[in-house]
Amino acid sequence: EVVLTQSPATLSVSPGERATLSCRASQSVSSNLAWYQQKPGQAPRLLISGASTRATGISARFSGSGSGTEFTLTISSLQSEDFAVYYCQEYNNWPRFTFGQGTKLEIK
Amino acid sequence: QVQLVQSGAEVKKPGSSVKVSCKSSGVTFDKSGIFWVRQAPGQGLEWMGGIIPIFGAANYAQPFQARVTITADTSTSTAYLELSGLTSEDTAVYYCATDLTPLQPNGFDIWGQGTLVAVSS
Numbered sequence: 001e002v003v004l005t006q007s008p009a010t011l012s013v014s015p016g017e018r019a020t021l022s023c024r025a026s027q028s029v030s031s032n033l034a035w036y037q038q039k040p041g042q043a044p045r046l047l048i049s050g051a052s053t054r055a056t057g058i059s060a061r062f063s064g065s066g067s068g069t070e071f072t073l074t075i076s077s078l079q080s081e082d083f084a085v086y087y088c089q090e091y092n093n094w095p096r097f098t099f100g101q102g103t104k105l106e107i108k
Numbered sequence: 109q110v111q112l113v114q115s116g117a118e119v120k121k122p123g124s125s126v127k128v129s130c131k132s133s134g135v136t137f138d139k140s141g142i143f144w145v146r147q148a149p150g151q152g153l154e155w156m157g158g159i160i161p162i163f164g165a166a167n168y169a170q171p172f173q174a175r176v177t178i179t180a181d182t183s184t185s186t187a188y189l190e191l192s193g194l195t196s197e198d199t200a201v202y203y204c205a206t207d208l209t210p211l212q213p214n215g216f217d218i219w220g221q222g223t224l225v226a227v228s229s
Contacts, residue, residue, distance in 0.1 A: 099145075
């Protein structure tokens with residue numbers, strides 16, 4: 001079973017700056033990785049799939065990179081609406097899935 | 109428009125069962141997986157299992173295998189999650205989700221609104 005470890009648990013960044021979130025897999029998941037954003041009281045929203053492909057309607061400020069076991073979500077020029085919890089998810093053994101434990105992005 | 113609409117909140121006694129529904133519209137239901145994810149208060153996302161109706165059988169995450177049954181009714185495009193042997197630790201929001209690429213590995217593009225299940229004596 002794949003374990004996804006996200007770091008850091010909490011990231012404090014000022015508006016307008018860049019945020020870099022990490023997701024590490026315990027074994028290779030190729031490029032079968034997605035990123036989600038979740039705000040309080042809302043369902044998660046898909047941001048990135050295939051490690052680097054933005055979902056429909058997602059701002060170009062969000063970018064994903066990586067393959068194998070190391071992945072990064074980068075959010076450039078943070079806006080107030082970007083402060084939320086972010087999860088990675090692997091689907092290398094589709095239709096079985098694993099989520100990371102999440103990174104909370106908070107305003108510095 | 110693709111959407112998933114879930115049944116309403118439930119309050120259950122310990123030891124009982126709960127059945128949550130998820131009605132799909134705008135997707136090819138038999139080829140689109142319906143997957144269930146739960147989120148306990150203040151906690152992260154946990155995949156429980158899912159079903160792709162054209163494949164028939166559901167698959168389950170190991171922690172839930174003994175207590176969860178996921179089914180699908182293709183005549184109404186509705187999937188169901190039944191969880192038995194409820195304890196207070198099952199208190200959570202339960203989400204159904206699907207993707208827009210039938211039969212292709214992908215993330216979850218579409219989510220239901222979530223169903224709160226509270227377990228209390």
